[in-house]
Amino acid sequence: MTFIQKLKNIQRKTNSLLCIGLDTDSSKIPSSLRKSKNPQLEFNKRIIEATYDLVCAYKLNLAFYESSNGYETIHQTLEFITKSIVTIADGKRGDIGNTAEQYAKSIFIDWKFDAATVNPYMGKDSVAPFIKDEKHCAFLLALTSNPGSKDFQYLDVKGQPLYEHVAAKAMRWNTKKNIGLVVGATHPLELKRIRLMVPDIPLLIPGIGAQQGDLEKTIRYGCNKGGGLVIINISRGIIYASSGKDFAKRAREEAIKIKDQINYFRKEYFG
């Protein structure tokens, strides 16, 4: 099954565009879990158990898994996720050919993620190993949600901002229909223009929640004509909704709230 098909299936099944980001910071794990053998894994399992029927995807931020058992924690977290749900390795990798191959191998072969975020700065051969197989997707960074997105991504190149050149190249490289783009919810009007450029590719959208992006405009401008092909990621806003024993229950409540908000706007704009 292609990545796009898997994404469409799960979005239909759970009626959800929500992705939960497992940016599981060991220092923020509730004290009730600290005594378990692998608190980070235990935390992930509890969050997944409480939310799996509400999401289309889980995204693991690889920065938070660089520890002595991080490699295994990623592996075991993925094993715990229902096979129909999309999994995204968020490492923003990007390197020369033979090194990019190695990163892609870890992500797709060893850990068995469905998708990866990839930094496009090093160009086509740094992206190629991530788009070999149509069942895997590479989400290229186009316009990121952070303040530093202003430094280079908006630079004017022949009348167009750099991030639109990334979107244009992505379209050209997308012969297997398995490239997506990362576009921050903090830039709704830019998102609108990008969606016009790439009507049929999936967009991974961070920046709602802790980064205060605009959900209504994100749905309105980010979705394709069918009101889909968008993955709205929330990390801290959901997984740290409570720091107490009720963290999983509170995460579920937040996830329901956001899923419902997303669907409210989908209905409003796409019927």
Add this chain to the structure above:
Amino acid sequence: MTFIQKLKNIQRKTNSLLCIGLDTDSSKIPSSLRKSKNPQLEFNKRIIEATYDLVCAYKLNLAFYESSNGYETIHQTLEFITKSIVTIADGKRGDIGNTAEQYAKSIFIDWKFDAATVNPYMGKDSVAPFIKDEKHCAFLLALTSNPGSKDFQYLDVKGQPLYEHVAAKAMRWNTKKNIGLVVGATHPLELKRIRLMVPDIPLLIPGIGAQQGDLEKTIRYGCNKGGGLVIINISRGIIYASSGKDFAKRAREEAIKIKDQINYFRKEYFG
């Protein structure tokens, strides 16, 4: 001691600008080491033992350490490197503030590297956590050595290629004198212009060896006025010089050869 000072000290002590890249691919480790408990670590130790008096730095390519004992292998490899030698984590990280913090923590606090390679695409807040302390250095990707460097890095922005804008921003952010740039040896004329823009910052130069960059021009155009502040990285050309039992001896011979070539050109152009 600042990073720059440490780099200058070791380059003087070993009279070498050579950095050996420990891109230690488990599948390429000589069969004589395969039976040891941690073949990758054993390989690194043997290479380091055979070359430590010939280098200014070792660079670990983090892609090759994503395995169940990878975290520990990095840790133990660094412990084995003489404290006066510069260590570089080559992961080309780049992410929003709180995630970049996490990557910087792994690299500088947990593993205790001196420097890291950083992808600049996400801008200042993605770089900031790597340049907090003057004893650590962030090498920003400017012009990389691979074919894909043509895709975005050369795009014309107000009459200047994008990579020169990266160099210009790097200079502006360099208030603690701990930013460097990555410039591939496959682009000698561009290197010349970059060195004119940044006379006093360290350049990390990959692309000699397997990627066939030009060593003479790299030295001539890459060094600062004193014939230094350049780190020439070679990975595969040295560590895989032989796949037999003599791999460490052959790595040493290659390292001597390249170190001598570098110094021959330094003498020719800088006296």
